[in-house]
Amino acid sequence: MPERSAVQTTDESLSDRVSSGADAVVAALEAAGVDTLFGVQGGAIMPVYDALYESALTHVTMAHEQGAAHAADAYGVVAGDPGVCLATSGPGATNLVTGLADADMDSDPVVALTGQAPTDLVGKDAFQEVDTVGMTEPVTKANAFATDPDTVGVDVSEALALAREGRPGPTLVDLPKDVTNAETDQPPTTPDEVETPEVPGEADGAAVMEAASVLAAAERPVVLAGGGVIKGEATPELRRFATEYGVPVVTTMPGIGTFPEDHDLAMEVAGMHGTGYANLALQHCDAMLAVGTRFDDRLTGGVDTFAPHADIVHVDIDPTEHSKNVHTAYPLTGDASVVIDQLSDAMPRAPDASAWRQRCRQWKDEYAMEYVAPDDAPLKPQFVVEALDALTPRETIVTTGVGQHQMWAMQYWTYTEPRTWVSSHGLGTMGYGLPAAIGARVAADDDQSVVCFDGDGSFLMTLQELAVAVREDLDITVVVLNNEAVGMVRQWQDAFFDGRRMASEYPWAPQFDVLAEAFGARGFRLDTYDAVEETFRAALDYDGPSVVDAHVDPEEDVYPIVPSGGNNGKFAMNEEQLS
Template sequence: MSERATQPAPDSERNEPDEPTERPPVTSGAEAAVRALENAGVEAMFGVQGGAIMPVYDALYHSDIRHVMMAHEQGAAHAANAYGAVRGEPGVCLATSGPGATNLVTGIADADMDSDAMLALTGQVPADMVGSDAFQETDTTGVTAPITKHNYFAGDADTVGDTVGEAFELARAGRPGPTLVDLPKNATLGETAREPGPARLPETYAPQLEADDDAVALAARAIERADKPLLLFGGGVIKADATETAREFAIDNGIPVVETMPAIGAMPDDHELCMEWAGMHGTGYANMAITHTDLLIAVGCRFDDRLTGGVDTFAPEAEVVHVDIDPAEISKNVHADYPLVGDAGRVLDQLDEELERPPDAREWREQCRTWKEEYPMDYVTPDDEPLKPQFVVEALDEATSDRAIVTTGVGQHQMWAAQYWTFRHPRTWISSHGLGTMGFGLPAAIGARFAAEDDQEVVCIDGDGSFLMTMQELSVAVRENLDITVAVLNNEYIGMVRQWQDAFFEGRRMAADYGWCPEFDKLAEAFGARGWSVDEYDQVAPAIEGALAHDGPSVIDFHIDPAENVYPMVPSGGANGKFALSEEQL
C-alpha cells in the first residue's frame, strides 16, 4: 500500500466535512476502472503488484480505496472473499497476469462453490500480443470460465470502466458469485476521457425474485397439513440478507430449523427451535430431524453431498419444498415436490402471507427436543490424555463476545469449530465449504478484520496443516497491526486424512503425519506477532486472555490430542440417520 494511502493528508489538503469532493477527470482506462470501483462504493481491495496490473495500481495511488498488499495472490482472493462475506457485498482482489492470475484461481473457485460475491481484476499483456506466448501471458478468461459467474476481456480504454462496473453488479445480483475482468495493458494505458456510467447489469440477466403465486399456494397448503415440518436454512438465507425474515417465519409457525454449514448463524444455535447444522459431521439431532421429517422446507440450499449423504436415503419420508433464486438448483440433486424460484426473503414473505394457520407440530417439536437430549454434543477430558480440541473451542467462545467472527481452514479443526462454538448471528462464521480449501483461515481473518466493526473480535481457528499453507500472510497482519487471534489446533497430522485412513484404509497413515511441524509460537514471534504455546488445560485460559488482550496479531499453538476424532460422522454416501458416534460404529 502506498504511503499516500496510509498517511493522513496535511490540513491544507483536507476537505471540510460538508465540502463536496471534486474528483479529477478520468484520463486513462486504468483510471476509469478505479473510478468504476469508487462509484460502486468499494472501500478496500486486496492484491499483489506486478507488471501487467501496474497501470491500475498507479491509478489507485490517488484513490481513497484502501489497498491491502497481500503476501500471495491466493491470500488476496481469500481475504477479498471473507471481506465480502462479512460486509454483504462483493470483495475485490487483483493480481498481475500469468502466475498472478493463476494464483487467484483457488480463491475464485472457492468463491464460486460457495456462491460468494467477489470481483477479480487481472492484468494482461497487450491485446495485440495475446496468443504470442508473451512474458507472463496466460489465457485467464479461458482458465477461469468454469469457475466464474461470468468473466470479461476488457476491450479498450473507453469501455473498461463500464465493464468493471457491470462485473461488480453481476457478482452480487441474483445468486452471488465471482466475476473477473482481464485487463490488457493497451486498455488500461490507453487514453480516454469517458467517465464510467452507473453500474448496470447485463440486459440479459434478470433473476426471478418472487415465486409463482399458484406454486406458493400449493406449498403453503403442504406446510399447513404437515405433522413433522422442518426448515432447512442454506447459505442463500444469509446471502439474501433474509436472516430476520427466516427466523420470524420459523418462530411464528413453530417449525424446527436445521442449517447447512454455510448457513451457520442464520438461526441462533441456542434457540429452542434450532437443531444446528446437519450432514457428515452435523449434530445427531439435526440428522435425526432430517431423517424423520414429513415436509422439508429448504431455503437457499443446493443439497450438496456433504449434507445429503446418499441422496436415496436423504429425508426419505418427506415431501420437499425448495426455495432458491437459481432455477438450476431446483431438483438438481433432490427432487422438489414444491419448487419455488425466487429470492429467499421475498418467497418466505409470500409463504407467510399465504399461510392460513401454522402446522400442528407440537408433538414433533417435543420429539426434536428429545433427540437433543439423546444425542448431546459432549466429550470427555481424561487426565491421562492430551488437551482436547473441543475444550479449546469452547474456551475461545466463552472468552469472546456473541458477535465475534470465526474463520477457519479446512479439516478436523473446522468441524470442531462449527460444532462447539455457539453462533448467534449471521456473517460471523467464515469458512470454505464447497471447495474445502486448506489455508483459507488466516487470509480470511485478514479480510474479515478489515470488514468487521472495531469492537468485533476476529478469531481464526486453524489446523497445523492449513496454517502451514498460507502462514506467510502473518506478515500482512503484522504490517497492518491487525487485531486477530489465530488458534492453531495442532495435532501434527492432516487430521481429517488421518481419521479417514484409520477408519477406511486399515490405519495406513500414508502422507498424513506432520510430525516435523515448526513451533508456531516462535514462528509468530519471528514474523513480529505474539506467540503462545499451550499443552495443558490450566494454560488455556491465560493464553487466550493474553492473546485477546494483545493489540495486534497473535498465535496460540495448542498441542491437542493427536488421536482425537470428529464425531458424529455420516460415512460418505451413507444415510444421515445412521451417523456414527465412534470408529467402531462406522
C-alpha cells in the same frame, strides 16, 4: 460477460481526473462504493496500481495472490458487498484461481482484476501471459477481456454489478497493459442494469399457496436453512417464520448463523459431521422448507436415502437448483426474504407439531455433543473451541481453514448471528482461514472480535499472510489446533483404509508460536487445561495479531460422522459405532 447494456454517467468529479484506461478502472471502483482492495503488485497490472496512487481506496498488499482472493472472499461474506482482489498476469492470475473457484462454489461475491500482456502480444507466448479468461471461465459467474480504454470502466462496473446481482458469485476483468495505459477521456460509468437470468422477486402465488398448505398440514415439519438465507438478507424472515409456526430449524454449513443455535428450536448443522439430532430431524420429517441450499453431497449423504418421507418445498433464487440433486416437490423461485414472507402470509394455520418438537428435544438429549476430557490426557480440541467461545462476545466472527479443526469449530462454537461464520464449504480449501481472517477483520465492525481456527496442515499453506496481519496491525486471534497431522485425512485412513497412514502425519513441524514472534505477532504455546483461560485472555487482550499453538490430542477424531454417500440416519457417534 453479457453484452453491455445502456449506461449512465456518475459523479462528474470522478470524470475530471480520468486520463487513462487505468484511471477509468479506479474511477469505476470508486463509483460503485468500493473502499478496500486486496492484491499483489506486478508488471502488467502496474498501470492500475499507478492510478491507485491518487485514489482514496484502501489497498491491502497480500503476501500471495491466493491470499488476496480469500481475503476478498471473506470481506464479501462479512460485508455483504463484493470483495475486490488484484493480481498481475501469468502466475499472478493463476494464483487467484483457487480463490475464485472457492468463491464460485460458495456463491460469494468477488471481483478479480488481472493484468494482461499488451493486446498485440496476446496469444504469442509473451512474458507472463496466460489465457486468464479461458482459464477462469469455469470458476466465475462472468468474465471479460477488456479491449478498449473508452469502455474499460464499464467492464469493471458490470463485473461489480454482476458479482452481487441475483445469485452472487465471482467475476473477473482481464486488463491488457496497453488498454490500461492508453489515453481516454471517457468518464466512469455504471450500467443501468446488467443482463442476468431473470429472477422474480416473488414466487408464483398459486405455488406458494400449495406449498403453504403442505407445510401447515405437516406433523413433522422442518426448516432447512442454507447459505442463501444469509446472502439474501432473509435471516429475520426465516427466524420469524420458524418461531411463529413452531418449526425446528436445521442449517447447512454455509447457513450457520441463520438461526441462533441456543434457541429451543435449533437443531444446528446437518450432514456428514452434523449433529445426530439434526440428521434425524431431516430423516424423519414429513415436510421440509429448504431455503437457499443446493443439497450438496456433504449435506445429503446418499441422495436415495435423504429425507425419505419429506415433501420438499425448495426456495431458491436460482431455478437450476430445483431438483438438481434432490427432487423438489414444490419449487419456489424468488428472493428468499420475499418468498418466506409470502409463505408466512399464506399459511392457513400453524402445523400441529407439538409431539414432533418434543421428539426433537429428546434427540438433542440422547445424541448430545459430548466428549471426554481427562485432566491427565492431552488437550481435547473440543474443549479449546468451547473455552475460547466462552471468552468472546456473541457477535465474534470465526474463520477457519479446512479439516478436523473446521468441524470442531462448527460443532462446539455457538453461533447466533449471520455473517459470523466464514469458511470454505464447497471447495474445501485448506489455508483459507488466515487470509479470510484478514478480509473479515477489514470488513467487520471495530467492536467485533475476529478469531481464526486453523489446523497445523492448513496453517502451513498460507501462514505467510501473518506478515500482512502484522504490517496492517490487524487485531485477529489465530488458534492452531495442532495435532501434527493432516487430521481429517488421517482419520479417514484409520476408518476406511485399514489404518494405513500414508503422508498424513508430520514427523516434524515448526513451533508456530515462535514462528509468530518472528513475523512480529504475539505467539503462545498451549499444552495444558489449566493454562487455557489465561493464554486465551492474553491472546485476546493483545491489540494485534496473535497465534496460539494449541497442542491437542493427535488421536482425537471428529464425530458424529456419516461415511461418504451413506445414510444420514445411520451416523456414528464414536469409533466403535463406525466399525
